[in-house]
Amino acid sequence: MRASRLCGLALLGAIVWMGAACGAAEQNPPEGQPPAQAQSAPQQPQQPAYTLPPDKLAKAIALNRIRLTLEIVGSVWGLIVLWLLLATRAASGLERWTERIARRRWVQGLAFFAFLAVILTLAGLPLDLAGESASRHYGISVQSWAGWFGDWSKALALAVGFGSLLLLLFNWIGKASPRRFWLWGWAIAVPLMVLVTFIAPVFLEPIFDKFEPLQKTNPALVADLEKVVARTGTNIPPDRMFLMKASVKTNGLNAYVSGLGATRRVVVWDTTAGRVPDDEVMFIFGHESGHYVLHHIVKGLVVSAVSLFFVFWACAAFAGWMVRRFGGRWGIAEREGVVPLATRTGFVVLIFAVSIASFLLQPAANTFSRYLEHQADVYGQEAIHGLVPDPQKTAVASFNALGEAWLEDPSPNRFIEIWLYDHPSVKNRANFAADYDPWKNGGHGEFFSH
Numbered sequence: 001m002r003a004s005r006l007c008g009l010a011l012l013g014a015i016v017w018m019g020a021a022c023g024a025a026e027q028n029p030p031e032g033q034p035p036a037q038a039q040s041a042p043q044q045p046q047q048p049a050y051t052l053p054p055d056k057l058a059k060a061i062a063l064n065r066i067r068l069t070l071e072i073v074g075s076v077w078g079l080i081v082l083w084l085l086l087a088t089r090a091a092s093g094l095e096r097w098t099e100r101i102a103r104r105r106w107v108q109g110l111a112f113f114a115f116l117a118v119i120l121t122l123a124g125l126p127l128d129l130a131g132e133s134a135s136r137h138y139g140i141s142v143q144s145w146a147g148w149f150g151d152w153s154k155a156l157a158l159a160v161g162f163g164s165l166l167l168l169l170f171n172w173i174g175k176a177s178p179r180r181f182w183l184w185g186w187a188i189a190v191p192l193m194v195l196v197t198f199i200a201p202v203f204l205e206p207i208f209d210k211f212e213p214l215q216k217t218n219p220a221l222v223a224d225l226e227k228v229v230a231r232t233g234t235n236i237p238p239d240r241m242f243l244m245k246a247s248v249k250t251n252g253l254n255a256y257v258s259g260l261g262a263t264r265r266v267v268v269w270d271t272t273a274g275r276v277p278d279d280e281v282m283f284i285f286g287h288e289s290g291h292y293v294l295h296h297i298v299k300g301l302v303v304s305a306v307s308l309f310f311v312f313w314a315c316a317a318f319a320g321w322m323v324r325r326f327g328g329r330w331g332i333a334e335r336e337g338v339v340p341l342a343t344r345t346g347f348v349v350l351i352f353a354v355s356i357a358s359f360l361l362q363p364a365a366n367t368f369s370r371y372l373e374h375q376a377d378v379y380g381q382e383a384i385h386g387l388v389p390d391p392q393k394t395a396v397a398s399f400n401a402l403g404e405a406w407l408e409d410p411s412p413n414r415f416i417e418i419w420l421y422d423h424p425s426v427k428n429r430a431n432f433a434a435d436y437d438p439w440k441n442g443g444h445g446e447f448f449s450h
Contacts, residue, residue, distance in 0.1 A: 049430035092331030182316035290379030395433035
């Protein structure tokens with residue numbers, strides 16, 4: 001389900017949201033390696049803290065091989081599709097066709113980018129189907145195929161509707177300011193990132209999932225969570241705690257923070273609230289509260305804004321070079337008053353350049369995301385100190401429940417962690433939690449002194 005959404009919104013995300021993975025990472029199943037600085041304090045336990053029974057271990061290894069294959073193939077395939085659209089002159093042919101069927105230039109542009117969104121989404125459909133099939137086979141996804149295709153169609157509609165308008169705007173900027181379009185594009189992309197973050201919980205997330213106040217179905221849990229609120233001083237009232245009806249789609253566990261300012265909220269999946277003990281949910285809530293207190297969403301937006309400045313500049317230069325070098329082969333002809341890169345086919349070259357940059361920068365974005373997630377892990381474990389009998393045991397148990405639910409590989413490849421994991425791996429999170437006791441011998445935590 002997550003893959004289908006990402007595929008449908010890829011065109012929009014490549015331009016506006018690249019580098020903002022740290023905000024979205026809070027909603028993904030945990031993966032990756034915590035930073036060396038925070039990991040160096042405790043000693044690693046002799047026995048791994050995260051284990052799986054033999055039958056589930058075999059399934060986890062097999063499923064993660066499939067996940068890894070689909071992730072790598074998906075990234076490369078996305079680049080190949082864009083290259084094929086250019087190399088076969090399909091993009092330039094689409095541009096000429098839209099010019100024949102419509103007289104107004106803005107209608108031509110909307111049609112071009114709408115068809116482009118459909119083509120890219122359909123190109124990713126086989127991989128989406130393969131991922132969903134594997135998830136269903138191993139008992140993680142329980143969503144009907146009708147429901148899955150419904151979500152896929154909604155994502156496609158968003159890509160066609162909003163993505164087309166957005167790309168038309170950026171394309172117009174390229175025509176209006178050929179030399180500095182990347183700078184103007186960046187100046188518009190940054191507030192758009194903030195806007196999308198602000199409106200997502202209210203307007204976008206409810207399109208795919210159903211939410212209700214956590215107080216309505218889990219009042220006892222809310223009472224326990226309010227203890228964490230009092231401890232952390234986050235001032236998260238019960239009306240900002242939501243239960244997401246995830247059980248109709250998945251057996252996985254999750255909770256996340258989303259929104260900004262007045263729309264910021266904590267969401268707990270009903271699979272989490274209904275399956276793991278309340279003390280473990282308190283730890284998970286403490287982790288999400290850490291994202292609040294440590295301003296991770298804001299930090300993510302700032303890092304994204306700075307990164308996008310250089311990415312847009314570099315991609316504009318690289319795309320310009322590709323147009324000069326291959327424009328003739330790709331059917332990009334210079335037109336009166338319009339530089340080749342500012343044509344609609346030339347803009348596909350720019351999308352191609354941004355996609356390449358996104359692929360190459362993925363390890364850096366994921367490293368920053370893992371750092372934020374590890375900080376939130378430390379904060380969550382410290383937040384429940386004194387509220388539960390054994391914070392270490394509670395944190396380890398929650399990580400084991402999380403890993404077992406998602407069939408996370410207990411021994412992921414180090415290189416794969418660095419490149420693909422936007423969360424620390426469950427193995428490393430559990431090992432850290434098992435030995436993290438800053439209050440031993442009269443010490444104090446990193447974020448709490450009592």
